[in-house]
Amino acid sequence: MADMKHKVLSWPAVPIPTPDEVYAGLTDQAKEYPLSLEAQLRQSENFKKPECLTTIRVLDLSKGMIIGNWCSSMLSELGADTIKCEPPDGDPLRWQTPFGRKEYMVKDAETDEPIGLHFLHEMRNKQSITLDLEKEEGRELLKKLVVHCDVLIENYPPGQFDAWGIGYRQLKEINPRLVYAWVGQKGQWGPSKDKPGNLDPTAQAACGFVHGTGLPKEFGGRPTRSAMWMADHVGGTATAMGILAALIYRDKVSGKGQFVEGTAAEGVIRILDYNWAWYGFDGSIRPRYGNWDLAINIYAVNPCKDGYFMVGGGHDRLWYRIWRTVGQTRSDLEDEMLDDKSLRVVTARLPHLKQVKTYTILADWQKDFSRADAMRELLAQQVASGGVNYIDEVAEDPHFKYRGHVDEFEDRLYGKVLYGTTPFLAHKAPGRLKWIGRPLGYDNEEIYLKLLGLGPTDVAGLKKRGVV
Amino acid sequence: MATAPDFETYCQQLFDHKTAAGKPEVLKGYRVLSCTQYILGPSCASYLAELGAEVIKIEAPRRGEPMRHTTPFNEPLLYPLSRWVPEAGTGLGFFGANPNEEFVSLDFHRPEARQAMLELAAKSDVMVQNYRPGTFDRWGIGYQHMSKVNPRLVYQWLGGFGGWGPGRVRASYDILGQAMGGAFGITGEAADRGGTPAKHTIWLADYWGGMMAAVSILAALYWRDTVSGEGTFIEYSQVHGVTRQLESALPLYGRYGVRRERWGNWDTELCVHGIIQCGKSSYPDSKNPQEAEVGYILVSAHTDEDFKKLCDVIGKKDLATTFAKHDDRVKAENQTTLYEALEIWAKDKNKEDVATLLDKAGINNQPVWNAKEVSENPHWKMRGSVQWIDDPNFGDLHHQGPAFKMSDTPPRIKWALKPVGADNEKVYGRLLGWTKSTLAKMEEMEVI
Numbered sequence: 001m002a003d004m005k006h007k008v009l010s011w012p013a014v015p016i017p018t019p020d021e022v023y024a025g026l027t028d029q030a031k032e033y034p035l036s037l038e039a040q041l042r043q044s045e046n047f048k049k050p051e052c053l054t055t056i057r058v059l060d061l062s063k064g065m066i067i068g069n070w071c072s073s074m075l076s077e078l079g080a081d082t083i084k085c086e087p088p089d090g091d092p093l094r095w096q097t098p099f100g101r102k103e104y105m106v107k108d109a110e111t112d113e114p115i116g117l118h119f120l121h122e123m124r125n126k127q128s129i130t131l132d133l134e135k136e137e138g139r140e141l142l143k144k145l146v147v148h149c150d151v152l153i154e155n156y157p158p159g160q161f162d163a164w165g166i167g168y169r170q171l172k173e174i175n176p177r178l179v180y181a182w183v184g185q186k187g188q189w190g191p192s193k194d195k196p197g198n199l200d201p202t203a204q205a206a207c208g209f210v211h212g213t214g215l216p217k218e219f220g221g222r223p224t225r226s227a228m229w230m231a232d233h234v235g236g237t238a239t240a241m242g243i244l245a246a247l248i249y250r251d252k253v254s255g256k257g258q259f260v261e262g263t264a265a266e267g268v269i270r271i272l273d274y275n276w277a278w279y280g281f282d283g284s285i286r287p288r289y290g291n292w293d294l295a296i297n298i299y300a301v302n303p304c305k306d307g308y309f310m311v312g313g314g315h316d317r318l319w320y321r322i323w324r325t326v327g328q329t330r331s332d333l334e335d336e337m338l339d340d341k342s343l344r345v346v347t348a349r350l351p352h353l354k355q356v357k358t359y360t361i362l363a364d365w366q367k368d369f370s371r372a373d374a375m376r377e378l379l380a381q382q383v384a385s386g387g388v389n390y391i392d393e394v395a396e397d398p399h400f401k402y403r404g405h406v407d408e409f410e411d412r413l414y415g416k417v418l419y420g421t422t423p424f425l426a427h428k429a430p431g432r433l434k435w436i437g438r439p440l441g442y443d444n445e446e447i448y449l450k451l452l453g454l455g456p457t458d459v460a461g462l463k464k465r466g467v468v
Numbered sequence: 469m470a471t472a473p474d475f476e477t478y479c480q481q482l483f484d485h486k487t488a489a490g491k492p493e494v495l496k497g498y499r500v501l502s503c504t505q506y507i508l509g510p511s512c513a514s515y516l517a518e519l520g521a522e523v524i525k526i527e528a529p530r531r532g533e534p535m536r537h538t539t540p541f542n543e544p545l546l547y548p549l550s551r552w553v554p555e556a557g558t559g560l561g562f563f564g565a566n567p568n569e570e571f572v573s574l575d576f577h578r579p580e581a582r583q584a585m586l587e588l589a590a591k592s593d594v595m596v597q598n599y600r601p602g603t604f605d606r607w608g609i610g611y612q613h614m615s616k617v618n619p620r621l622v623y624q625w626l627g628g629f630g631g632w633g634p635g636r637v638r639a640s641y642d643i644l645g646q647a648m649g650g651a652f653g654i655t656g657e658a659a660d661r662g663g664t665p666a667k668h669t670i671w672l673a674d675y676w677g678g679m680m681a682a683v684s685i686l687a688a689l690y691w692r693d694t695v696s697g698e699g700t701f702i703e704y705s706q707v708h709g710v711t712r713q714l715e716s717a718l719p720l721y722g723r724y725g726v727r728r729e730r731w732g733n734w735d736t737e738l739c740v741h742g743i744i745q746c747g748k749s750s751y752p753d754s755k756n757p758q759e760a761e762v763g764y765i766l767v768s769a770h771t772d773e774d775f776k777k778l779c780d781v782i783g784k785k786d787l788a789t790t791f792a793k794h795d796d797r798v799k800a801e802n803q804t805t806l807y808e809a810l811e812i813w814a815k816d817k818n819k820e821d822v823a824t825l826l827d828k829a830g831i832n833n834q835p836v837w838n839a840k841e842v843s844e845n846p847h848w849k850m851r852g853s854v855q856w857i858d859d860p861n862f863g864d865l866h867h868q869g870p871a872f873k874m875s876d877t878p879p880r881i882k883w884a885l886k887p888v889g890a891d892n893e894k895v896y897g898r899l900l901g902w903t904k905s906t907l908a909k910m911e912e913m914e915v916i
Binding site for chain 1: 472474475476478479480482483492494495506507511515519534537538539540541542543544559560561563564565601602605611612628629630631632633634635636637638639640641643644647648649650651652653654655656657662664665666667668669670671672675676679680682683684686687688689690691693694695696698699700701702703704705707708709711712713714715716717718719720721722723724725726727728730731732733735736737738741743745756757758759761764765766768771774794795796798799800832834835836837838839840841842843845846847848850851853854856864865866867868869870871872873874875876877879884
């Protein structure tokens with residue numbers, strides 16, 4: 001099966017709608033607002049505008065887990081000069097590919113070296129250099145590099161850099177303005193601190209997220225991890241906040257850098273809403289509640305004719321609009337819900353059996369509708385609703401294409417790559433993509449010359465000694 | 469001279485959350501207006517509040533924003549909701565999205581409110597709002613108006629789909645962002661293993677989306693204060709954020725036409741690196757179904773060396789030979805074989821039994837902890853990741869700590885929330901110079 005060839009459609013398979021199509025039928029006055037926003041925010045205008053972080057240089061030494069890559073991506077998308085510094089055999093992520101399938105990797109035009117797509121997606125706007133930190137000579141080079149850097153990101157086992165003499169304590173003596181960020185799963189101190197090799201979903205399991213995700217046992221479900229290395233994304237975003245805050249403090253107040261610690265687990269603990277308050281309140285352990293919500297009704301995904309479909313209405317006005325929509329084809333269901341006096345106030349609908357009743361009846365309606373048809377019916381009543389999209393549908397969604405949430409980038413090295421664009425849209429200094437990624441050590445000559453004054457012969461010597 | 473402490477002690481002292489109150493705050497002196505409801509907008513502002521910004525949360529008079537009226541199974545509530553509505557309480561849905569903020573009430577529709585908003589914006593650095601696109605512009609308090617009274621203002625709009633494009637009029641929620649953005653469809657067990665797409669239990673697209681917006685606000689403030697002196701308008705679409713997270717899915721689809729599907733509790737890129745079921749509960753006598761359920765644990769042994777050790781532990785040395793190479797282990801059909809063998813081995817064990825055996829062999833693992841196990845865990849308690857706070861309004865509350873740590877200017881939790889309009893006198897008096905009689909008149913007219 002693996003060698004079966006299929007034709008891959010070029011993207012987009014369906015043309016991107018034009019502004020005339022999108023705003024057809026609107027009065028000039030009604031068009032004015034969205035068009036004025038477009039004029040301010042369209043990503044095609046990005047390169048006419050400056051970037052927020054062009055004065056910042058980031059050295060990302062993380063490897064093996066996506067949290068560091070994600071964190072530096074936040075900064076590189078916003079304009080920071082970002083250098084990914086990998087061991088001479090590369091960040092292990094670079095070679096990872098789904099199910100080990102080499103045919104799902106891509107090669108660049110110059111070195112013909114394969115790169116995993118997960119890694120490539122987080123290599124945006126970064127240059128790649130190599131450096132062997134296990135060698136004394138490599139560590140000496142790092143000390144020289146950090147003189148020129150504003151931010152350093154690393155995720156080595158707790159205390160490793162300190163033991164090597166290149167930890168926060170030592171580097172701040174060399175560059176007092178350095179913002180030093182350590183990222184990991186559970187932390188570099190404390191009784192359950194990170195062990196070498198810990199990777200997401202360690203954090204997802206350790207923070208309560210996995211326990212709370214998925215269907216309840218009675219519905220045939222298990223605790224469920226995110227398909228993505230989601231905790232790394234959250235922890236990496238949180239760490240980027242910490243880094244930016246530290247830069248603001250350095251440049252406005254203290255003139256000095258500081259030590260930032262971000263973990264995937266604590267990022268998620270922070271956003272596990274009322275888990276901790278509820279436990280503290282009466283010892284409650286938040287149960288899994290599948291695709292429904294413990295605190296809002298209607299707010300759920302349930303099956304429909306061609307997949308899964310979301311309906312949301314967190315207040316009374318929407319409740320009636322939803323049942324009015326249902327009543328257009330199934331007045332029996334509308335009557336059954338509206339006749340139930342115990343369901344008339346939003347908060348009264350939250351107890352479990354009330355939710356069971358709500359969704360049993362709602363699913364009875366939507367089972368006869370495709371996602372697209374159910375959405376059309378509900379949107380006519382301004383009810384938030386939509387299908388669970390498959391990836392091909394995400395890639396082809398007209399709204400996403402029109403706004404450039406999904407876009408194809410033609411990279412000098414990697415050719416055309418479909419990717420998720422930066423969500424940092426702004427009037428004045430937006431985020432953007434400048435290149436999609438770099439082969440391993442592609443920028444050694446340039447960076448070591450630019451920052452350390454090492455010429456080609458020097459770099460060749462380093463290469464020969466296995467330092468880069 | 470005293471010898472330097474070992475690294476762990478050094479870190480513990482440096483990041484101890486109990487010393488945070490004695491350290492400076494990064495965003496002290498920055499003022500943020502949070503005209504937000506639900507989670508996406510409020511959480512964005514709250515991250516800035518944890519960093520020391522003066523965040524003024526502006527809500528509808530009397531009953532506040534809708535999230536105050538959400539709570540799991542309609543049980544836990546914090547009284548009073550406001551001084552006007554003492555018989556109701558704030559639900560825990562509101563909790564975690566609004567710490568450290570000042571709470572004022574204002575009915576944005578009213579002409580008096582517009583004047584107050586213009587004056588507040590003139591004295592602020594950031595404004596965050598998540599009303600439907602164009603609503604604030606219609607009320608005369610959009611970016612076009614605010615940037616005139618304060619060109620240095622960073623104006624952040626957040627919402628589901630963004631204010632332009634074919635889907636601009638659509639309302640959104642976290643769960644819809646997850647569904648439309650693609651994260652929902654790829655999470656959960658595969659259909660042939662009895663699974664369905666699964667929602668990330670937290671309001672991930674909201675809380676994490678708020679974090680993304682906070683990143684862009686901090687970057688915009690950095691640019692304003694070190695380079696340009698100018699504010700900006702920023703638009704964050706929640707569904708856009710979710711799509712950004714899809715890892716290899718989009719390039720894989722674009723290049724090879726392969727559609728990423730669900731792979732449950734295992735990993736598409738590494739094996740062994742998945743969550744398995746243990747046959748026994750850690751608390752077989754508990755009456756709480758959350759505890760009586762059997763345990764689960766992440767087993768991570770994807771390197772050749774660790775995998776060999778794992779095969780020894782489970783008494784399946786033959787597997788170590790058959791699947792000696794990672795490229796073999798990670799193939800879909802072989803993953804099934806391996807995880808089945810692991811679950812058979814774990815059938816007569818609970819998650820702690822499994823963890824002990826794996827720890828002894830030096831194999832990475834992580835039991836799937838529930839909310840109680842996380843709350844009582846010495847690691848999280850020591851780090852202040854969860855902490856009891858002495859809230860001035862509501863007494864002892866169990867609260868999550870900030871999402872990251874800083875040595876010199878740590879983020880911190882000062883209070884969890886306040887009743888609607890609790891700071892009306894303070895904020896309107898101090899910032900707008902409203903006298904007692906003005907406040908009384910505004911209150912009587914229900915402007916505030």
